[in-house]
Amino acid sequence: MNTSERDAEIPESNAREAIIVARDLRVNYGEREVLHGISFEVQRGETLVILGGSGSGKSTLLRSLVGLERPSGGEILVKGKDLAHAKLAEVEEVRKKMGMSFQGGALFGSMTVGENVALPLREHTALEDSTIQIMVRLKLELVGLAGFEHYVPSQLSGGMKKRAAVARAMAMDPEILFFDEPSAGLDPIIAAGIDNLILKLRKAFDITMVVVTHELASAFLIADRMVLIDKGNIVTIGTPAELKASEHPRVKQFLNRVAEPEVEGELNYLQMLTDDR
Amino acid sequence: MELAGRIGGATLDALAYVGGLTRLGARAGYFALVAPFRGRALRLDRAVHQAMAVGVGALPILSLISFFIGLILALQGAYELKKFGALNFVASAVAITMTRELGPLITAVVVIGRSGSAFAAEIGTMKVTEEIDALETMALDPVQFLVTPKFLAMALMLPCLTTWADTMGVLGGALFGVTGAGFSFTGYMHATLSALFLRDIFGGLIKSVMFGVTITAVGCYEGFRTGAGAEEVGRSTTAAVVTSIFLVILVDLVFTSLFYFVETR
Numbered sequence: 144m145n146t147s148e149r150d151a152e153i154p155e156s157n158a159r160e161a162i163i164v165a166r167d168l169r170v171n172y173g174e175r176e177v178l179h180g181i182s183f184e185v186q187r188g189e190t191l192v193i194l195g196g197s198g199s200g201k202s203t204l205l206r207s208l209v210g211l212e213r214p215s216g217g218e219i220l221v222k223g224k225d226l227a228h229a230k231l232a233e234v235e236e237v238r239k240k241m242g243m244s245f246q247g248g249a250l251f252g253s254m255t256v257g258e259n260v261a262l263p264l265r266e267h268t269a270l271e272d273s274t275i276q277i278m279v280r281l282k283l284e285l286v287g288l289a290g291f292e293h294y295v296p297s298q299l300s301g302g303m304k305k306r307a308a309v310a311r312a313m314a315m316d317p318e319i320l321f322f323d324e325p326s327a328g329l330d331p332i333i334a335a336g337i338d339n340l341i342l343k344l345r346k347a348f349d350i351t352m353v354v355v356t357h358e359l360a361s362a363f364l365i366a367d368r369m370v371l372i373d374k375g376n377i378v379t380i381g382t383p384a385e386l387k388a389s390e391h392p393r394v395k396q397f398l399n400r401v402a403e404p405e406v407e408g409e410l411n412y413l414q415m416l417t418d419d420r
Numbered sequence: 421m422e423l424a425g426r427i428g429g430a431t432l433d434a435l436a437y438v439g440g441l442t443r444l445g446a447r448a449g450y451f452a453l454v455a456p457f458r459g460r461a462l463r464l465d466r467a468v469h470q471a472m473a474v475g476v477g478a479l480p481i482l483s484l485i486s487f488f489i490g491l492i493l494a495l496q497g498a499y500e501l502k503k504f505g506a507l508n509f510v511a512s513a514v515a516i517t518m519t520r521e522l523g524p525l526i527t528a529v530v531v532i533g534r535s536g537s538a539f540a541a542e543i544g545t546m547k548v549t550e551e552i553d554a555l556e557t558m559a560l561d562p563v564q565f566l567v568t569p570k571f572l573a574m575a576l577m578l579p580c581l582t583t584w585a586d587t588m589g590v591l592g593g594a595l596f597g598v599t600g601a602g603f604s605f606t607g608y609m610h611a612t613l614s615a616l617f618l619r620d621i622f623g624g625l626i627k628s629v630m631f632g633v634t635i636t637a638v639g640c641y642e643g644f645r646t647g648a649g650a651e652e653v654g655r656s657t658t659a660a661v662v663t664s665i666f667l668v669i670l671v672d673l674v675f676t677s678l679f680y681f682v683e684t685r
Contacts, residue, residue: 209557210556210557211553211556211557231561234559238558243553245550245554247550249550249554252545252549262560263558263560266560321557
């Protein structure tokens with residue numbers, strides 16, 4: 144199934160509500176276009192996994208969805224707001240309803256774990272400090288880090304940093320949670336723990352989640368629907384079962400972990416990797 | 421032709437750089453001066469925290485350096501003044517040079533080394549580890565959160581530090597005055613005070629505020645310009661120091677000429 148067929152299947156008005164809509168999204172790094180007109184929707188309450196190899200443009204896509212990259216063409220609507228063109232105050236209102244867990248955690252090194260989680264609450268709410276402390280403790284408990292309030296990020300392991308980052312992303316009780324490579328750089332057991340955490344949050348809070356990953360096992364475990372990105376284009380969108388059944392050569396190659404066939408192809412691929420940031 | 425093209429290109433780059441600094445400064449200024457009246461609270465605690473790091477932390481090294489510079493000035497001045505039998509002018513020479521020029525400049529150089537580079541390293545590291553992106557996704561403006569407190573701290577602390585450096589420089593000069601030029605300590609201080617006009621001190625302090633703004637703008641701007649990778653943080657830090665020194669001298673030149681024409685009119 145290719146992009147255009149898939150697009151044709153998405154009706155303009157859905158029975159379910161689309162919380163994120165990307166239409167003909169294009170992103171450039173300087174002269175080079177890295178996303179070539181991507182269109183898809185994320186339904187409220189679903190977990191959408193964005194799959195793709197290194198340099199496929201999947202991280203760029205995620206950064207565009209949260210408004211960190213400005214599209215050079217097309218549009219992204221999050222809760223009906225075009226993040227690239229809305230007023231700053233409107234963008235900030237939308238962002239308060241979004242949480243993002245970064246690949247390395249991106250915790251503020253100069254603050255403790257508790258202060259990291261408390262930061263959005265302190266800045267965006269008028270809550271009393273004692274209330275904030277309780278909320279911080281709850282969020283940390285949620286991700287399995289109860290009692291780690293007073294640790295600084297450098298004292299935490301990779302997996303704990305990611306959990307703390309999730310706690311911070313959850314601080315404002317977001318409607319949408321974004322994950323950049325949640326299991327990258329973790330051993331299989333810790334990575335499985337993070338997968339379970341994602342499933343748990345999904346079940347407990349009915350949050351919409353967008354997860355970028357290249358870990359197949361993790362992707363198939365958590366996804367309601369998957370998007371496979373390759374060289375800045377959508378190869379296919381579908382449920383995990385649909386992807387497994389796909390006859391598309393690129394999908395099969397990715398899911399079966401087949402190396403690029405020709406040396407020339409591989410060199411091009413490596414070249415592309417080094418070109419990419 | 422190629423030379424003209426290069427000069428043109430370099431000029432455009434320089435203008436773009438100054439433009440970037442100005443935009444950053446204007447945005448930080450907006451959050452300090454305008455935004456508080458539009459419902460965005462100005463968090464002074466971060467500015468106070470920065471001011472402690474910038475100001476109090478710099479005192480020991482700044483005291484030592486400006487004391488030595490004052491002493492050196494006295495010695496150099498005495499070498500020439502002695503020939504004219506005007507050794508008693510050493511106090512006024514030190515006082516005027518320190519307050520008008522060297523006090524602000526030495527303070528700026530010390531602050532560039534301690535804080536300007538630290539700003540670039542802090543923001544650069546935060547850029548590399550995606551902490552800047554994290555601030556944005558949390559609907560916290562990185563300029564409001566990181567840059568505005570630094571501007572406030574520097575614009576406040578540089579004049580304070582400069583006043584301190586002026587004093588230490590005068591004391592350094594007094595050491596020579598008392599031991600080598602036959603002054604009594606009170607006599608030296610009296611000579612210093614009668615040589616100084618208020619405009620000498622204020623001129624220096626106005627310059628020091630401008631230096632503080634310049635150093636902050638360059639340090640933060642270089643931090644935000646940091647690319648991907650740890651070695652980029654090193655590049656930003658170095659660039660922040662070198663560019664700050666250059667721009668501080670440039671700002672110094674502009675204001676000194678301005679004062680010259682205003683005062684001698």
